[in-house]
Structure formats: C-alpha cells, structure tokens
Amino acid sequence: MHPRDQTIFALSSGRPPSAIAIVRLSGPMAESVIAGLAGKTPVPRLATRALLRDSNHQPIDDAVVLWFPGPASATGEDVAEFHVHGGRAVLAAMFDAIAAFDNVRPAEPGEFTRRAFENGKLDLTEAEGLDDLIHADTDRQRRQALRQLKGLLGDRARDWRERIIAASALIEAGIDFSDEGDVPAELIGSALEKIRALHDEIKQVLAGQGLGERLRDGLVVAIAGPPNVGKSTLINQLAKREVAIVSPHAGTTRDVIEVQLDLDGYPVTVIDTAGIRETDDPVEQEGVRRARARAAEADLVLWLADSGDAKAGHGGATPTWLVRNKIDLVRTMTGEGGSYPEFRISAARGDGLSELIAALVGFAQDYFGTSEGGLISRTRQRGLLQETVESLQRGIDVVGQGEELAAEELRRAAFSLGRLLGRVDVEDILDVIFREFCVGK
Numbered sequence: 001m002h003p004r005d006q007t008i009f010a011l012s013s014g015r016p017p018s019a020i021a022i023v024r025l026s027g028p029m030a031e032s033v034i035a036g037l038a039g040k041t042p043v044p045r046l047a048t049r050a051l052l053r054d055s056n057h058q059p060i061d062d063a064v065v066l067w068f069p070g071p072a073s074a075t076g077e078d079v080a081e082f083h084v085h086g087g088r089a090v091l092a093a094m095f096d097a098i099a100a101f102d103n104v105r106p107a108e109p110g111e112f113t114r115r116a117f118e119n120g121k122l123d124l125t126e127a128e129g130l131d132d133l134i135h136a137d138t139d140r141q142r143r144q145a146l147r148q149l150k151g152l153l154g155d156r157a158r159d160w161r162e163r164i165i166a167a168s169a170l171i172e173a174g175i176d177f178s179d180e181g182d183v184p185a186e187l188i189g190s191a192l193e194k195i196r197a198l199h200d201e202i203k204q205v206l207a208g209q210g211l212g213e214r215l216r217d218g219l220v221v222a223i224a225g226p227p228n229v230g231k232s233t234l235i236n237q238l239a240k241r242e243v244a245i246v247s248p249h250a251g252t253t254r255d256v257i258e259v260q261l262d263l264d265g266y267p268v269t270v271i272d273t274a275g276i277r278e279t280d281d282p283v284e285q286e287g288v289r290r291a292r293a294r295a296a297e298a299d300l301v302l303w304l305a306d307s308g309d310a311k312a313g314h315g316g317a318t319p320t321w322l323v324r325n326k327i328d329l330v331r332t333m334t335g336e337g338g339s340y341p342e343f344r345i346s347a348a349r350g351d352g353l354s355e356l357i358a359a360l361v362g363f364a365q366d367y368f369g370t371s372e373g374g375l376i377s378r379t380r381q382r383g384l385l386q387e388t389v390e391s392l393q394r395g396i397d398v399v400g401q402g403e404e405l406a407a408e409e410l411r412r413a414a415f416s417l418g419r420l421l422g423r424v425d426v427e428d429i430l431d432v433i434f435r436e437f438c439v440g441k
C-alpha cells in the first residue's frame with residue numbers, strides 16, 4: 001500500500017508528561033481504530049467520554065474521543081482524536097494499541113497538514129502560515145502568521161492568476177484574429193492595460209516587503225568586545241536570568257551563547273561571545289574566531305568596552321553601538337567613540353539599561369518596519385512573485401513584436417503564481433516545506 005493511503009497517527013500536543021495529551025489519526029483506518037479502542041464509533045464531531053481498551057480488552061485510559069468523518073475534517077480524510085492523560089506510559093500504551101492495526105503508522109513531520117493541502121483544505125501559503133503560527137514566539141510574529149494562515153497572500157495570488165488568465169484570453173483571441181490578417185488593436189490595448197495594472201500591483205506588494213521575512217527570522221544582536229568588560233553580565237541582565245557564566249577571569253566565555261528575547265513584540269536573538277584578544281590558548285582562539293564571525297553576521301553589534309578606556313571597532317560593516325560599561329567604577333570617560341552611537345551603563349548595577357533597551361526597541365522598529373508587516377513572509381514567496389513580475393514585464397515588452405511571445409510570458413507568470421499557491425509542479429518543494437513542520441501537525 002502506498003504510504004499516502006496508509007493511516008497516520010501522532011502525538012499532536014506537547015512533550016509528555018502533561019495533564020492531557022492529544023493523539024490524532026488520519027486516514028481510512030481512523031474509524032476502525034476509534035471504534036476498536038472506544039468500543040463503538042462516536043457521534044461525529046461530539047466530544048465523547050470513553051474507556052479505551054487495547055485488543056486484549058485491557059483498559060488503557062479514561063479518555064475523551066472525537067470522530068470527524070471525512071471530507072469535513074482538518075485533513076479531508078477520516079480523522080480521530082483521543083484526548084488522554086499525558087503520561088508517558090499512557091501514551092506508550094496508546095501507540096502500541098494504535099500501531100497494532102494494519103496499515104496504520106506513525107506520521108512524518110507535517111504529514112497531517114500535507115494531506116490537508118493535498119485535499120484542497122488550504123493552499124501552500126496558508127500551510128506556511130500554519131507552520132509559522134506554531135513557531136511564533138512573539139505577538140507580532142503570531143499576528144503575521146495568522147494573516148498568512150487566513151490566506152491573505154493566497155487570496156491575492158488567486159486573484160492575480162485569474163486576471164492574468166483573462167488577459168491571456170484577450171491576447172489568444174488576438175492571435176486567432178491575426179490568421180485573418182488584422183489583429184484588432186483594441187484587444188491588444190485592453191490586454192496590455194490589464195497586464196500593466198497587474199504588474200504594478202504585484203510590484204507594490206514586493207516593494208513594501210522584506211519586513212515580513214525579517215519578522216519571521218528575527219533580529220540578531222551580538223555583544224562583542226575585549227575580555228572582561230562585562231559582556232556576559234549584560235546578556236544575563238537582558239535575559240533576566242543567568243544564561244552565561246560571569247567571572248573576574250578574562251577569557252571566561254568561549255562558546256557563543258544565544259538568548260531569544262521578546263522586545264516589545266519583536267523577536268530578537270542576543271548573542272554573547274568570547275572576549276576578542278590575541279591569545280595562545282587554542283580553545284580561546286576558537287572562541288575569538290567564532291565571536292568575530294557571529295559579530296560580522298549580526299544585524300547590530302553592541303561593542304562593549306570599559307568606561308575608562310573605550311575603543312570601538314570590530315572592523316566590520318555591521319551597524320555598531322559603543323556601550324561603555326562599569327560606569328559605577330569610573331568618573332571620567334576617556335577614549336574615542338568615533339561616529340558610533342554611545343551608551344553608558346553599569347551592567348552589574350543596572351544603570352543605563354532601560355535607555356539601552358529602549359534604543360534596541362527603536363532599532364527593532366526601524367528594522368522590522370512599524371507597519372503590520374507585509375503579505376510575504378518567505379523567500380520562496382518573494383522569489384515567485386519576483387518571477388511573476390519579470391514575466392509580466394517581458395510580456396509588456398514583447399507584445400508589439402508578436403502576440404505569441406506575449407502569451408507565452410503570461411503563461412509563465414500564471415505558472416509562477418500557481419507554484420506560489422502549490423497548484424503546479426511542487427512535489428520537490430513540498431518535501432522541503434513539510435519536513436520543517438512538527439510531528440503531529
């Protein structure tokens with residue numbers, strides 16, 4: 001039997017132990033399994049209490065079960081849900097009892113959503129939104145994912161695709177006429193007008209963008225600087241917990257330490273790195289190498305320095321702020337900040353931290369944009385819209401030289417939008433997209 005025709009099951013809720021765990025099944029065997037374990041098929045879509053028993057009639061758990069006959073289900077197939085107590089032994093017994101049925105197997109990551117997609121329950125942009133929603137850490141990420149899940153980009157793309165096909169029809173009609181000699185100029189003129197409008201509309205969506213993708217990936221802020229200036233002390237303050245070891249010993253931090261922060265709804269990853277200096281210790285050398293590499297890749301570097309002797313500079317092109325630490329020890333500031341924005345803090349005492357954090361929020365606002373974010377949240381989506389715009393532009397350019405050429409470009413544009421929606425030619429990308437999903441989703 002093809003894996004696609006098998007019935008799949010998975011733990012759809014979080015890691016056990018938990019108060020309640022949800023085990024989900026989808027496929028033709030779902031009814032046999034739910035009836036087998038619960039004693040009878042429950043009334044569709046009604047939460048039903050049942051004592052679940054295995055094939056030897058041994059009780060497994062006192063549970064709530066739900067039965068969703070297809071196609072009116074999340075995946076479009078028959079779906080069964082078991083709400084059991086979330087103990088490891090309960091779940092192990094459930095999985096054994098379920099897997100004992102023929103043609104029932106554990107689901108691959110994202111396989112439920114993939115089946116929903118294949119059964120037309122959602123388009124590919126909505127599936128991507130669903131994945132983003134599950135992984136959203138901050139409020140802004142959640143709102144963006146929800147917009148995507150609601151199909152805003154998908155709706156626009158469907159509309160664009162239909163209009164491209166309508167413009168094609170006009171041009172194709174022109175081609176038919178041209179056999180008789182004269183191509184009616186008003187047909188071509190009208191098609192051209194439609195294509196120009198589409199081109200401008202999609203281009204506008206592309207222009208206001210970058211923000212959505214950034215919101216999905218988050219902003220990376222690296223704390224760098226010489227040894228012992230208080231980098232780890234600062235990251236602990238920002239994280240409000242002891243993520244990094246602090247000690248008076250220079251060269252304490254060697255690995256790159258990362259924390260995820262929610263700064264006013266913006267997802268920010270702050271990284272603490274090894275103090276940058278010349279050293280003979282090969283382990284510390286490796287730490288310094290990593291520190292430089294991560295600072296170079298970051299979106300913003302907080303270059304930490306001793307207040308008494310501040311020299312900013314990591315030599316990279318990354319935006320950099322000079323943060324003078326330990327102002328509790330020093331009265332007079334020396335050293336050149338140069339053109340870098342400057343902050344004065346005591347990471348240990350907390351002085352100046354609220355100003356630094358406020359400035360970080362401001363930076364995040366500029367970086368992510370203050371708008372609600374755009375329709376595009378992935379490079380895949382951006383690339384396909386870009387292709388669409390290019391095809392439309394070529395269509396406009398060549399329409400005078402031959403209607404066939406223009407029609408071909410419009411077909412390409414419609415094809416790119418079809419791929420965006422997951423309607424055509426997508427097997428390869430489906431594997432990539434759904435692999436990133438959680439098991440049980």
Ligand SMILES: Nc1nc2c(ncn2[C@@H]2O[C@H](COP(=O)(O)OP(=O)(O)OP(=O)(O)O)[C@@H](O)[C@H]2O)c(=O)[nH]1
Pocket residue numbers: 226227228229230231232233234245246247248249250251252253254273274275276325326327328329345346347348349
């Ligand atoms: N007085 C004072 N001491 C501080 C301040 N911030 C950090 N320290 C102290 O400075 C020493 C070094 O702090 P760390 O946070 O380990 O410095 P680091 O830059 O991470 O050091 P490396 O990882 O070794 O590069 C510790 O003894 C801290 O307690 C501060 O604002 N004021």
Ligand SMILES: [K+]
Pocket residue numbers: 227228246247248249250251252253
């Ligand atoms: K240290």
Ligand SMILES: [Mg+2]
Pocket residue numbers: 231232233244245246252253272273274275
């Ligand atoms: Mg450190």
